[in-house]
Amino acid sequence: MNFELLANNVEKIHKVTSLYAKGAVNQLLTIRNWMIGFYIVEFEQSGNDRAEYGTQLLTKLSKKVEIKGLDRQMLGTCRLFYQRYPQICATVSRKLRGIDEIEMLPKEFDAENSYLKNVENQICDTASRKFEMPPDVLISRLSFSHLREILPIDDPLERFFYEVECIKGTWSVRELRRQISSKLFFRAGISKKPELLLRQVDSEDFSKSLTVKNIYSLEFLGLDGKEAVTESDLEEAIMEHLQEFLLEMGNGFCFEARQKRIVIDDEYYFIDLVLYNRLLHCNVIVELKVDKFRYEHFGQLNSYVSYYKECEMTEGDNPPIGILLCTEKGEKMVEYVLNGVDEQIFVSTYMLHLPDKKQLEEFLLAELKELGV
Template sequence: MTGITRYREAVQTIKTAILQSRYRAARAANAEQLKLYFNIGRYVSANTRTGKWGTGAIEEISSQLQAELLGLRGFSPSSIKYMRQFFEVWNEEFQADSNFAMKGSQLLADESLEADGDQSIRQLPIGELTVADMNAFLGIGFTHHIQIFSSCRTLEERWYYIRRCAADFWTVEVLKSHLRADDFHHTGALPNNFVQTIPDVKCATKAVRAFKDEYLLDFINVEDAEDESDVDERVLEHALVSEIRKFIQTLGSDFCFISNQHRLIVGEEEAFVDLLFYHRSLRSLVAIELKRGKFKPAYLGQLNYYLSALDAQERHPNENQSIGLLLCKEANQAVVELAIRDFNKPMGVAVYRTKSDIPQPYRTLIPLMDGVREILSADRNKE
């Protein structure tokens, strides 16, 4: 081993240790910040909801904090109200759900923020939650939490997005896109034949969870045409490929793009898969076919043929069988379920929406929708 090689290994070892230490420190700092915000929210809630503080108290407190702690950020009146909502949303949910019995965890306790002797909730009850759940809760930023509790009305839905943010390291912008797409209600709802065609039950279940029945492609704008020719589908395909990073975010982080118009040769005849991906968790090739019009049962025969060719020619010995996804403009679920059930290759049929589906006068408002959600949430926070 040369000196250069030895030093390179030493550099990588030290670099890894530094990065891991920074990551742990950042997570610890984020958890501490959430604890602070939760307790400030509890303190503010106890004093504003009971009328102990008068109108405009939060604005005045924010102003004085800015004056006494120069350069202080994150404590504007709206931010303090979000802290109050953060406490009230989770406190209300935990109090209403018998599964979240008090367990004595001091995760979010702070004795210094008692509200005039109020001894109500000084901790976040964890009940049946796992350590992984609490790590996820404390591992995502406060801005993520704001987006989640402002958009989701049920505890189950909130936990879905919290877990996804923590597991997939979603940025706030990525989270917003998944909230707009309503992933919670669409994930796992794809009409498919996975249970019948994938022998391993766990793998079949994982496949069901990997796909949605509807995909929001609001980052592309493909104008409607009178016919449904291949030219129209190529336009859609080109738009997706040109925005492949956003498309992968829409599909899920386990999808890896391989190619578009992927060439297959069978008996000296060519066939082309519109989009070919690899799914890391499923260890499967995923062929996606795009259709501009309404679902037709004949489309499944073509997709089934592509999957057979992929399994025969490109599937590796350690990989699972290829999976097909048909993306159509619209589909009748009853027709899809009847048409798909007798095929022997795992396939599903989903629909998609693009910016073109939104009436012209409202298209320019798309970037503002997240702001509207925040305004509505702020209105609910008014004293």
């Protein structure tokens, strides 16, 4: 294969799948993108002039084919799609048998399917089937827009988790994106009963601007290997990974201050983090603890929230909210402490390492049975 043949194949498969798109737009679009990825990888591995194009291959290819939507980024996505989902090869071969009489169909996908069948045997015979969505289900139940949200995830089990739950919950692309950004996979992994968490997710009112999680995943801070984590370490790591932290907190959060100094009864106090939620139009006071929840933690946070309510609110602001992040909490103690308190103080835990996947694996196998695949 040379570059001219690569460009020609991309143009041909685009035309073929476009002709047969009526009634099966999403499926054929997915197949088209997989096949484009297939050709790109084949060229990169064995193209006669691949060295000539090198790292500029996708840029030059997008200019050569001039197909709307197939820019450099999309071609890279197609390549990644092929690499992430080699099992689709069997479905591609089968789907194209009904249209192989078209003159422009590439010879690699002719009626005999000898070339693709060889690729299929090499890839699919070695692939693990235990946590792999059947290709027919993958193509028929998920649009490529859904798959595009899942593709960047490196962990195969995590990708499989979102495939299963997206199909089961009939999530929109927006809902899938939201669950990925909220680290649903990790939250389910550390839940004693992940099925209850997911049942709650499926019944959530997505119009709510703020959902305070019971558990926040802070593994991106890189503190897991540290022998003794102090509050200062935690705060410093959050500032170094502020973007990830704000995304983990949820929708609409903006950073306002760190170690905010306030004066109460002529004494100085310092608030760990002050955020602002532009959707709720209120300040969010965050206190960080590196130990288990204690009553005095609540007293401290409550005083800060009350101070902000009296002294810092401006016109148009709603009352502030307080979130206490600690390593663990006794549910009864939290219940007793917060009894009678308006919904403005929340106690959550955080984790600094990824969960054990064994429980999730068993759960996902049960979910597959429920889907009937």
